[in-house]
Amino acid sequence: MAAPRLPTAQKSGSAAKAPRSRIQKRNRQIILDAALEVFSTHGFRGATLDQIATQAGLSKPNVLYYFDSKDAIHRDLLTRLLDTWLDPLRMMNPAGDPQAEIMAYMRRKLELSRDFPRESRLFANEILQGAPRIESFIRDDLRPLVDDKAQLLNEWAKAGRIAPIDPYHLSISIWALTQHYADFAAQIAMIRGDGHDALEGAETFLGALYTRLLAP
């Protein structure tokens, strides 16, 4: 029940109301939590303010007292999410050991899937819809970062420190595999039996997979 929470990521530029009182802080958090639950399973259009209000244990007008609109709640959630989503890739260290760095990146992404599955599904929903709200994030933030790390991977490959593989597909494969455990958790749970955790054995498997793939 006690889901971990993303850091608040107070963006200086955005017009976020700073929570003044204790009640403000508490209720805004409750609403974001409820909204995350609803948006991540039904998508933006499929979610209703009534659902969010009910989930939050508040009345609908009360929800709109804390946020200007349904859209504002959604934007807030996305803003917090996106920053966190880049961290694992940012942390990849050019000076480190190539294989260890890539494995650590994979492991950090898997941790995000484990700890923030709802955020992962929120992101997935957004991309499925054609990424209309986060296009600028992908072009302006994610892409340059990926390009940068792709260059790094190419250098590592050229130096013979990892196998010569397409760095973009390598990144994509890590996103695909780690996200899948969160986004398709419902399917995995039904197939592996309800007693099992979807992520059981995932790290071992992915460890073996990338060890074999990266070996020069």
Added chain:
Amino acid sequence: MAAPRLPTAQKSGSAAKAPRSRIQKRNRQIILDAALEVFSTHGFRGATLDQIATQAGLSKPNVLYYFDSKDAIHRDLLTRLLDTWLDPLRMMNPAGDPQAEIMAYMRRKLELSRDFPRESRLFANEILQGAPRIESFIRDDLRPLVDDKAQLLNEWAKAGRIAPIDPYHLSISIWALTQHYADFAAQIAMIRGDGHDALEGAETFLGALYTRLLAP
């Protein structure tokens, strides 16, 4: 523009209206095509009959002349999809060469992502929502098939013909990687530059990945 179409998959049990006239056949197909487009990007609740009607170039009442309800259209699409979705796994041949069979399975899944990306996103949307409409399919059809093939993979591993890996995670990895190219196409396109096809180089990469993973 000429998107390939799934086989009609006339389920004997379901209460599907058999198209009588040429017009019936044509318009039902147009509607399904339009609905696939809309449902796959917005999800069930996010899609509207007006959107579907506009996309189909028909009036809303006319759409409802061919299908009983929004739900009926959605059910019809899912039914056609699910049957096709199992085929690649069904085709895995116990008598064949293990590595070749698994590679062929991966390649067939990748072809589905290439040829039916909208169907892939429809499926993804369904799972994201917790798979409420296809739970019985997963439990009664997919799961037994996966269990069966998992046993086969275990036998192959025990015989030393492939590396000893968890067969469930192997299957999950193939689903994750192939689906991702369809479901996250928007993101991939933005990162790889709009000139590139999302699937460019995917087969080569996945070929290398599974060759290295499976080698005994």
Added chain:
DNA sequence: ATCAAGTTTGACCATCCAGTCAAGAAGCTT
């Protein structure tokens, strides 16, 4: 050409939904 069956649609309805508002309840400060 005629007629019955199949097809199409404008007008309509009930419900849902995001968002408003004014008035009341609860906190906070003195």
Added chain:
DNA sequence: AAGCTTCTTGACTGGATGGTCAAACTTGAT
């Protein structure tokens, strides 16, 4: 306790949405 601010909500509105219906239009067989 008074008085001010913050919080909460019942009642409401305008527009969207799934679905209906009867009347009109096509189509095809004779």
